[in-house]
Amino acid sequence: xxxxxxxxxxxxxxxxxxxxxxxxxxxxxxxxxxxxxxxxxxxxxxxxxxxxxxxxxxxxxxxxxxxxxxxxxxxxxxxxxxxxxxxxxxxxxxxxxxxxxxxxxxxxxxxxxxxxxxxxxxxxxxxxxxxxxxxxxxxxxxxxxxxxxxxxxxxxxxxxxxxxxxxxxxxxxxxxxxxxxxx
Amino acid sequence: xxxxxxxxxxxxxxxxxxxxxxxxxxxxxxxxxxxxxxxxxxxxxxxxxxxxxxxxxxxxxxxxxxxxxxxxxxxxxxxxxxxxxxxxxxxxxxxxxxxxxxxxxxxxxxxxxxxxxxxxxxxxxxxxxxxxxxxxxxxxxxxxxxxxxxxxxxxxxxxxxxxxxxxxxxxxxxxxxxxxxxxxxxxxxxxxxxxxxxxxxxxxxxxxxxxxxxxxxxxxxxxxxxxxxxxxxxxxxxxxxxxxxxxxxxxxxxxxxxxxxxxxxxxxx
Numbered sequence: 001x002x003x004x005x006x007x008x009x010x011x012x013x014x015x016x017x018x019x020x021x022x023x024x025x026x027x028x029x030x031x032x033x034x035x036x037x038x039x040x041x042x043x044x045x046x047x048x049x050x051x052x053x054x055x056x057x058x059x060x061x062x063x064x065x066x067x068x069x070x071x072x073x074x075x076x077x078x079x080x081x082x083x084x085x086x087x088x089x090x091x092x093x094x095x096x097x098x099x100x101x102x103x104x105x106x107x108x109x110x111x112x113x114x115x116x117x118x119x120x121x122x123x124x125x126x127x128x129x130x131x132x133x134x135x136x137x138x139x140x141x142x143x144x145x146x147x148x149x150x151x152x153x154x155x156x157x158x159x160x161x162x163x164x165x166x167x168x169x170x171x172x173x174x175x176x177x178x179x180x181x182x183x
Numbered sequence: 184x185x186x187x188x189x190x191x192x193x194x195x196x197x198x199x200x201x202x203x204x205x206x207x208x209x210x211x212x213x214x215x216x217x218x219x220x221x222x223x224x225x226x227x228x229x230x231x232x233x234x235x236x237x238x239x240x241x242x243x244x245x246x247x248x249x250x251x252x253x254x255x256x257x258x259x260x261x262x263x264x265x266x267x268x269x270x271x272x273x274x275x276x277x278x279x280x281x282x283x284x285x286x287x288x289x290x291x292x293x294x295x296x297x298x299x300x301x302x303x304x305x306x307x308x309x310x311x312x313x314x315x316x317x318x319x320x321x322x323x324x325x326x327x328x329x330x331x332x333x334x335x336x337x338x339x340x341x342x343x344x345x346x347x348x349x350x351x352x353x354x355x356x357x358x359x360x361x362x363x364x365x366x367x368x369x370x371x372x373x374x375x376x377x378x379x380x381x382x383x384x385x386x387x388x389x390x391x392x393x394x395x396x397x398x399x400x401x402x403x404x405x406x407x408x409x410x411x412x413x414x415x416x417x418x419x420x421x422x423x424x425x426x427x428x429x430x431x432x433x434x435x436x437x438x439x440x441x442x443x444x445x446x447x448x449x450x451x452x
Contacts, residue, residue: 018225020304021312028442031379033306054192058199066218067301069308069339069347069355072211073203080196087189117307126354127307132379136306 004162006052008155009044013056016040017063026143032136034143037064038108041079043151045086046095046104053083070116071123078115082108101149109144113137216342223344226300226314292411293451295319296330299444300345306378309336309353311444316344326410326450333439334358334403334414335447350441351416352384359407360386360416363400367393371401371416371435381441383420389431395422401435411452 016036027033037060045053061076068075086093086104094100114137120127185193206214281288295315303310315321327335327348336356340347349356351371358371369389374380386401399419405412415438422433 014221015225017304018222021222021301022226022229024302024442027302033302033304035304035306050189050192054196058196062218063221064304066215067222067312068303068305069310069349070305071204072215072218073200076196076200080193084185084189084193088185113306116305120307127305128309128352128354128373128378129307130374130376130378132376133306136378140306 002048002159004159005048005155006055008158008162009040009048009052009056010059012151012155013037013040013060014063017060017067020064021067030139031132032139034147035109035113035140036144036147037061037075037079038082038112039105039144039147039151041083041112042086042101042104042108042148043155045083046090046093046101047152047155049090050083050087053087054080057083069125070120071125074119074123075112075116077119078112081115082112085111098149098152101152102145105148106141106145108148110137110141113140212340215340219342219345226345230298230300230314290452295449295451297327297447297449299447303347309350309356309378309381309441310339311348311350311447312345313348313447313449314345315449316342316346318343321346321449324409326414326452328414328448328450329439329444330446330448331438332415333437334410334416335439335441335444337409338449348447350381351437351439352381352441358410358416359404360401361404362389362393362395362419363402364396365394365399367395368404368406369401369433374434382437384417384435384437386419386433386435387430389422389433391424391428391430393431395419395431395433397421411450414450 020033020035024033037056040060041053041056044056057079058076061073061079064070064075065072086108093104117127117129203211203214278288280286297313297315299311300314301312313327321338321341323338323341325338327337329335334351336348336350336353338346339349339355351358352373354373356371359368360371361368367389369386372385372387374383374385376383389395397419401416401419403410403412403414403416417435417437417439420434420436422431424430425432
């Protein structure tokens with residue numbers, strides 16, 4: 001697990017949860033509050049494996065539930081399930097391709113809230129669900145899909161800024177010619 | 184099949200979630216407050232940034248515009264003074280009549296201003312966070328209204344510096360109300376249109392022979408004991424007969440704009 005990447009992802013997790021709680025412009029326009037945590041879990045798992053994916057799911061889920069009316073810890077399970085499934089099929093996902101990142105993000109953005117709702121319906125709380133929830137579900141999945149390649153671009157750029165530049169080895173230049181023969 | 188490390192991670196996460204769910208409500212509430220406390224600097228920062236922006240915009244407002252606003256406010260102030268004097272007379276008369284008929288005295292509400300600092304990040308709850316908590320004496324179930332006096336909801340969870348307010352239209356916020364002109368009683372429930380629409384709620388369990396007209400005002404009835412009597416909730420949009428004519432339902436357009444809440448008042452009974 002790259003420590004810079006881990007720090008960046010965990011900082012982004014806190015900021016994302018905070019923004020989801022305070023920025024309501026998108027919700028007022030579209031009628032759905034985007035959930036960026038599934039896309040962050042996708043990014044963390046695809047780039048750094050299940051370790052960072054699990055930590056992101058734990059931190060993100062706990063913070064999300066702390067600022068929400070959700071029972072504490074209910075969002076952790078669905079986010080971890082996303083991380084586990086992605087880790088299971090990590091070798092099959094073309095993680096460098098933007099369209100693969102988008103599709104994975106959409107799937108994660110659709111699965112996480114659906115699983116959370118399923119769990120909530122088995123508690124003593126009654127979530128507000130109606131036909132318009134389908135619209136919200138679609139919007140959340142779509143936004144999650146859009147943000148997944150965006151995380152790859154953003155964190156790639158930030159990691160480039162914060163880490164040492166890789167220098168070519170001067171002893172073995174790439175254009176070195178090996179001459180064989182007696183002369 | 185999962186690998187061994189994946190099984191270990193799965194077991195650890197499941198154990199962690201089970202440990203959380205097995206805690207008492209009080210412990211969970213404390214943990215929520217503690218984790219929510221991580222965001223207090225960010226909430227403070229956001230508030231300060233907004234204040235600075237507002238002040239900068241105010242500094243840019245032209246003098247002519249400010250003079251126009253001042254004039255309008257002075258006019259409104261004069262009108263409100265006349266109205267206040269008139270309502271003072273009515274209050275005195277009300278008190279005299281209550282004394283004459285041996286009715287209990289009405290206790291005036293005490294109000295505290297609070298700022299809305301956040302909304303529920305989940306799409307299936309209608310909640311907001313306000314910057315008042317147990318430090319300011321808040322307790323669960325206190326009524327929340329807008330500065331204009333329209334019902335918003337009630338306090339659901341109290342932290343040390345912040346509290347969660349459950350809004351009208353959330354399944355956890357049911358209010359006993361009455362139609363102002365006909366005195367019909369009913370219960371405010373979440374709208375069947377779903378979680379997107381924040382302006383409409385349903386008024387249920389009205390009697391079958393009630394006369395409901397669009398535009399009639401709906402106020403809190405005070406029957407539940409949670410909300411003081413007489414707080415304005417909204418206006419009837421339309422009504423229909425349900426359950427084979429056993430009772431009626433109406434759609435209510437809320438007077439408070441729940442999407443645009445910035446400041447609210449906590450009502451102390």
